[in-house]
Amino acid sequence: MQAARRQPVPHTPIWFMRQAGRSLPEYRALRAGVGMLESCRRPDLVAEITMQPVRRHGVDAAIFFSDIVVPVAAVGLDIDIVAGVGPVVADPIRTWKDLERLPELTPQDIPDITESVRLLVAELGDTPLIGFAGAPFTLASYLVEGGPSRNHLLTKALMHGDPQLWNALCARLAQISATFLEVQIAAGASAVQLFDSWAGACSRADYERYVRPHSAAVLAAVGELGVPRIHFGVGTGELLASMAQAGADVVGVDYRVALPDAIARVGTSYAVQGNLDPALLFAPWEALERETRRIVAQGLSAPGHIFNLGHGVLPETDPDVLTRLVDLVHECSAR
Numbered sequence: 001m002q003a004a005r006r007q008p009v010p011h012t013p014i015w016f017m018r019q020a021g022r023s024l025p026e027y028r029a030l031r032a033g034v035g036m037l038e039s040c041r042r043p044d045l046v047a048e049i050t051m052q053p054v055r056r057h058g059v060d061a062a063i064f065f066s067d068i069v070v071p072v073a074a075v076g077l078d079i080d081i082v083a084g085v086g087p088v089v090a091d092p093i094r095t096w097k098d099l100e101r102l103p104e105l106t107p108q109d110i111p112d113i114t115e116s117v118r119l120l121v122a123e124l125g126d127t128p129l130i131g132f133a134g135a136p137f138t139l140a141s142y143l144v145e146g147g148p149s150r151n152h153l154l155t156k157a158l159m160h161g162d163p164q165l166w167n168a169l170c171a172r173l174a175q176i177s178a179t180f181l182e183v184q185i186a187a188g189a190s191a192v193q194l195f196d197s198w199a200g201a202c203s204r205a206d207y208e209r210y211v212r213p214h215s216a217a218v219l220a221a222v223g224e225l226g227v228p229r230i231h232f233g234v235g236t237g238e239l240l241a242s243m244a245q246a247g248a249d250v251v252g253v254d255y256r257v258a259l260p261d262a263i264a265r266v267g268t269s270y271a272v273q274g275n276l277d278p279a280l281l282f283a284p285w286e287a288l289e290r291e292t293r294r295i296v297a298q299g300l301s302a303p304g305h306i307f308n309l310g311h312g313v314l315p316e317t318d319p320d321v322l323t324r325l326v327d328l329v330h331e332c333s334a335r
């Protein structure tokens with residue numbers, strides 16, 4: 001929390017995107033026979049799964065176990081998360097009529113989220129809980145394409161072909177994501193991360209015109225609640241400065257951009273988060289250690305640095321390597 005607020009820290013803090021999940025045998029055991037979306041709606045499971053990596057690795061933050069599509073499922077959209085594929089929408093959203101199937105989210109739709117966060121905050125003690133939501137563009141891509149997409153063809157065609165409908169869809173998604181975050185914060189989340197994972201697929205001009213205003217609406221709504229906001233996307237080297245201006249406190253950096261370049265692009269008003277290549281977790285320890293020490297040292301020139309991967313933990317990752325990495329970052333960054 002201090003790093004996110006650009007205050008002095010005793011050591012560089014570290015957590016991992018996707019720290020909860022398939023890299024952990026205890027996660028795979030708990031999830032056996034339980035669907036992904038169902039597991040996100042059961043407070044006992046959410047709390048246990050969120051705690052698992054905190055206990056095992058000693059990371060400096062918990063990330064709420066949920067998914068970016070949980071709130072759109074909560075308003076009644078027919079969506080599922082298919083193992084090995086990702087979110088799949090039975091009947092995609094492509095017309096004004098389709099948009100009627102996506103009503104606004106109210107806190108009454110997600111009492112389980114409040115309960116899960118409360119359970120977690122009680123168990124976590126001093127360790128902060130990071131809440132999260134998906135940004136409108138990334139969510140819209142799943143809803144318009146009907147599932148994961150490499151080229152976001154239908155999404156971009158809609159954005160350019162019918163900007164009014166595009167903006168109406170994204171405004172609705174911004175309302176849904178903002179409410180999802182507000183509920184988590186009201187129940188005790190200490191910070192939030194807005195994931196715009198696929199924003200890097202957009203040109204800077206398209207991003208600023210069709211994407212950022214909607215992310216900015218989410219971040220502004222949450223900003224009134226006073227918790228630090230982290231904003232992250234993949235392949236966003238060309239967009240980093242623009243993304244920061246969406247209203248983040250911390251800019252998430254993927255592994256394709258060197259941290260000093262990222263810091264130069266976003267300027268000195270933002271903390272940064274990142275950015276070890278998750279593939280390095282499969283390299284010999286000496287290579288991983290060298291890269292980690294380099295990133296920790298580079299982070300010192302930002303006004304705040306939270307160590308993380310440049311994207312999520314891959315399911316095949318050896319969890320013992322993650323634990324060792326946490327110890328290394330704490331030790332080599334001790335002030």
Ligand code: CP3
Pocket residue numbers: 016017018019020021022031036063064065066067068069081082083084085086087132138195197312
């Ligand atoms: O530890 C954490 O980071 C918290 C949990 C978390 C999940 N999803 C759980 C999950 C978070 C932060 C997300 C966000 C999310 N979901 C994003 C943005 C982050 C990113 O990765 O860029 C996106 C794009 C999604 C959509 C989604 N959900 C995908 C692409 C997948 C993977 C499908 C697969 O099976 O490979 C999911 C499913 C999902 N969400 C899993 C987890 C742990 C895996 C499903 C399982 O364990 O059965």
